[in-house]
Amino acid sequence: MDEFEQKILKILAKEFEYTQGLHVEVLKLQKLTGMKDEVNAALESLSQQDMVTLYTEKGKIKLAKITWKGLNEYGEVSLKYGLGKAFYETYAKEGY
Amino acid sequence: MVDYMPWWSPKSRKFADEVEAFVDSELIPIAMKLQEEGGDPWSIQWQASKLCIEKGFHPLMVLTEEKYGGTDQGYTGYTILNEEVGRCMLNINPLLTSVFGAGPILLYGTDAQKEEFLVPLVKGEKWASITVTEPDVGNDAAGVQMNAEKDGDEWVLNGWKRFITLAALSDYLMCYAVTDPSMKGIHRHLTAFVVERRSPGITVEKINKLEGDVEMANSVIRFHDVRVPAKNMILEPGDGWTVMTSALNIERMGIAGVIGQGRCLLETARAYAKRRVQFTEPVSRFEAVQLRMAEIKIRIETARAMIYYLADLLDKGEADMFEFGAKSSAAKIYCTTALGEIATQAAAICAGDGYTNEFSIYTTIKNALLMQIAGGSNDILRIFIGRNEFIKDVDERYLPRVLKGVTKEEIQDL
Numbered sequence: 001m002d003e004f005e006q007k008i009l010k011i012l013a014k015e016f017e018y019t020q021g022l023h024v025e026v027l028k029l030q031k032l033t034g035m036k037d038e039v040n041a042a043l044e045s046l047s048q049q050d051m052v053t054l055y056t057e058k059g060k061i062k063l064a065k066i067t068w069k070g071l072n073e074y075g076e077v078s079l080k081y082g083l084g085k086a087f088y089e090t091y092a093k094e095g096y
Numbered sequence: 097m098v099d100y101m102p103w104w105s106p107k108s109r110k111f112a113d114e115v116e117a118f119v120d121s122e123l124i125p126i127a128m129k130l131q132e133e134g135g136d137p138w139s140i141q142w143q144a145s146k147l148c149i150e151k152g153f154h155p156l157m158v159l160t161e162e163k164y165g166g167t168d169q170g171y172t173g174y175t176i177l178n179e180e181v182g183r184c185m186l187n188i189n190p191l192l193t194s195v196f197g198a199g200p201i202l203l204y205g206t207d208a209q210k211e212e213f214l215v216p217l218v219k220g221e222k223w224a225s226i227t228v229t230e231p232d233v234g235n236d237a238a239g240v241q242m243n244a245e246k247d248g249d250e251w252v253l254n255g256w257k258r259f260i261t262l263a264a265l266s267d268y269l270m271c272y273a274v275t276d277p278s279m280k281g282i283h284r285h286l287t288a289f290v291v292e293r294r295s296p297g298i299t300v301e302k303i304n305k306l307e308g309d310v311e312m313a314n315s316v317i318r319f320h321d322v323r324v325p326a327k328n329m330i331l332e333p334g335d336g337w338t339v340m341t342s343a344l345n346i347e348r349m350g351i352a353g354v355i356g357q358g359r360c361l362l363e364t365a366r367a368y369a370k371r372r373v374q375f376t377e378p379v380s381r382f383e384a385v386q387l388r389m390a391e392i393k394i395r396i397e398t399a400r401a402m403i404y405y406l407a408d409l410l411d412k413g414e415a416d417m418f419e420f421g422a423k424s425s426a427a428k429i430y431c432t433t434a435l436g437e438i439a440t441q442a443a444a445i446c447a448g449d450g451y452t453n454e455f456s457i458y459t460t461i462k463n464a465l466l467m468q469i470a471g472g473s474n475d476i477l478r479i480f481i482g483r484n485e486f487i488k489d490v491d492e493r494y495l496p497r498v499l500k501g502v503t504k505e506e507i508q509d510l
Contacts, residue, residue, distance in 0.1 A: 021449055022371040023378075055373055063371060063378065 001049070001073075005042045007033065009051060012066035013074040020079070023055060023063035046070065098176075101404045108172045115153060115180045122147055127184045131454065141187040148191055149220035153177055155188075155350070156195045157218045159202060164210050165218040171407035175352040179400070182356020185456050189312050190223060192350055193261045196471075197224025197270045199343035200288050200330045208327070213268060213290055222267040225293075226347070227257040227317070228340065235476040238337060240286060242319065244273035251275075251289060251329070253322040256301075263315035264300045266293050271319075272340055275333045286336025290328040297322035308462035341421060347471040348428040349410070352403045354435040354467065357460055358396045361442040364455060365389060368446045379445070388441040395434035402427045422484045425477035432474060436464035 001009070011032060015024045029039050043064050046052040051070035055063035071077060098112040123144055130140050148154055158173045160166025167173070181188055198217045201209055216222040233239050242255030253273050263269065268290050274280075275287040291298070302316040330339050366389070369380035379385045406427055409415040415423075439460040443450045450457045468474045492500060 019371075019449065022368065023373050025371065053373075055376070055378065063373060065373070 001046075001051075002042075004033075004035075004038055005046055008039065008042045009046060009066065009070055009074055012052060012064060013071060013077060016066050016071065017077055017079055023053075023065040025063060026061050029064065098180075099400075101400075101408075103408055104172060104404075108169070108176065111167075111169050111173050112176045112180070115177055118151055118153055119180045119184055122151065123181065123184045123186055127186050130186075137187065141189055144186045145188045145190040146220070148181070148188055153181075154194075154218065154220055155191055156198055156202075156214075159195065159346075160214065160218050164214050170411040171349055172404065172411050175349065175403050175407045178350055178352035179356045179359075179403075182353035183360045185357060185360055185460075190262060190265075191220075192353075193226070193266075193312070194220075194224045195350065196226045196343070196347045197266065197268060199226070199346040200270055200339045201290065202346070203342055204288075204331050204335075204339055209290070209330070217268070223262060223265060224268040224270060225260050225263045225266040226270045226343070227260050227263070228272060229257065229259045231256050231258055235473055237340065237472075238280070238283060238286070240272050240274060242271065242273040244275050244287060244289065244324075246275075246326075247323075249326050251287075251324045251326060253289070253291065253297075253319045253324055255319050257317045257319070259304065260315045260317055261312045263293065263317050264303060264313050269293050269298075269317070270343075271324075272336045275336075279334060283337040284334035286340065287333045288330040288336045288339040289324050290330065291319075291322065291324050295322050295324070306466075308459055308466060342417070344472055345420065345424045348424040349403070349407060351428050351431045351467065351471075354431045354464070355396060355400050355403065357463075358392065358399065358435055358438045361438050361457060361460060362389075362392050362396060364457070365392060365442045365445040368449065372447075385445055388445050392438045392441050395438050399427075399431045399434050402430060418484075422481045425472065425481055428471060429468075429474045429477055429481075432464055432467040435467065436461055439464060 008029065011029060012024060015022075026039060026043070029043075030036050033039060040061055043052060043054060043061055046064075047054050049069075050067055051073060052064050052066055054061050066074070098109075098116050100109050100112065104112070126140065126144055126147075129135070130137075149157075152167060155174055155177055157166045158169040158177055159171070160168065162168050169176075178192075194217055198214060201214050201217075205214060213222075213224075217224055228237055228240070230241055232241060240255075242253060242257065244251045244253050251273075253271065255273065257263070257269075257271070260269070271289045271291050272286050273289065274285050276285050279285040297320045299318045299320070300315050301318050304314040304316070306312060306314055330336075366380075369385050369389070370378055372379045380389075406415075406420070406424055409420065409423075439457050442455075443457045443461070446455055446457060449455060453459065472480075
């Protein structure tokens with residue numbers, strides 16, 4: 001996995017932290033990175049490694065989502081979004 | 097980009113652009129921070145409300161003439177502001193409550209009353225609440241039991257009011273009290289008063305805890321021998337019913353916030369459906385989801401057209417007030433029902449994610465249910481609209497032949 005593929009994987013992992021059930025639009029990945037063809041190439045490569053799943057329309061990649069394998073590669077994720085600043089402290093205090 | 101109505105003046109269009117920029121740059125960041133970090137809805141709504149005042153976007157300021165500190169944007173401006181603020185899903189209850197409380201002063205106040213009460217309300221230095229509901233008075237608004245007796249240059253008020261938004265914090269309470277019970281049959285029994293909330297004899301007896309995300313210090317208040325100067329009376333004794341029903345039109349026009357909330361849910365459902373893949377496709381490609389989106393869109397467009405049309409009628413002074421009450425009631429019923437239906441469709445599209453509080457969908461359903469009972473419940477308004485229709489004479493031009501019956505021509509030879 002090259003450096004750019006790692007970057008794409010990180011972005012997809014960060015998106016997973018926000019919403020676990022949704023894909024990411026490729027247009028957004030292109031906007032975030034300022035790259036176009038490179039994003040498509042990285043996604044295809046990551047897909048071949050089973051790190052991401054893709055949705056394509058008429059041969060064009062439209063959506064991408066990190067897989068469990070990709071998340072294992074990425075490491076720790078923190079699904080804290082929307083739970084408030086002190087959520088984990090409270091959670092820990094309650095013994096979970 | 098704001099979706100201008102074709103009849104908006106250049107002034108309204110400019111105002112819409114300014115409001116849109118204000119909401120994007122000032123209010124959306126507050127809403128995002130609230131969603132990300134959590135927070136106290138009470139302090140957030142005050143923060144948002146004070147920001148609106150600071151930047152000149154108090155809905156009361158928008159409705160008020162320039163000579164009393166307003167920006168005179170009319171009902172179109174008022175509707176634009178409510179729609180735009182609605183789309184960031186932030187409460188500005190203190191501001192709207194003040195508008196509803198100040199409505200009678202705005203519509204019928206004398207110059208002196210406007211100088212004394214309206215000017216500080218417009219500046220956001222003072223706050224007002226409307227008080228109609230009582231322990232035994234809900235839909236039967238004409239059945240108000242609060243009593244007012246004249247004593248020299250003062251009126252003495254006794255009674256209880258219930259479900260009064262922000263009453264504990266307001267400076268003025270717009271009260272309706274019985275001044276002549278014998279005139280109830282012709283709705284001339286009530287009189288409207290502006291009452292200083294801190295007057296001796298007024299006590300806040302309870303603050304209700306509410307569902308939804310609405311933190312409104314919703315209160316039960318007691319009036320025990322509260323003395324009100326006669327100068328605080330709106331119009332004349334017996335005019336209270338007219339004042340109340342006209343001022344409620346302002347409250348009903350404030351319902352435009354639901355269009356903004358509906359637009360917010362439309363975008364939420366759109367974003368979700370385009371990115372949610374099931375059966376190897378985004379769910380936006382499924383007709384079942386497209387039909388639900390269509391139902392959302394139909395309601396937003398219809399609600400928007402209704403409200404802006406009514407605002408334009410008021411601004412141009414072309415509203416027949418007898419007919420307008422029915423029209424504004426119809427819009428209120430439609431918009432509040434539509435918001436509940438929009439939220440239900442959005443909930444179906446966003447499924448499990450929609451049930452998390454990150455999506456605000458179920459909170460919107462609760463808020464829609466509140467709006468369906470506030471400002472005149474939808475049921476009582478339906479009865480009002482229906483009765484109104486039977487008060488009118490039949491327009492014979494529309495009738496089938498059998499209902500036209502015998503004509504003049506037929507009896508010429510008789």
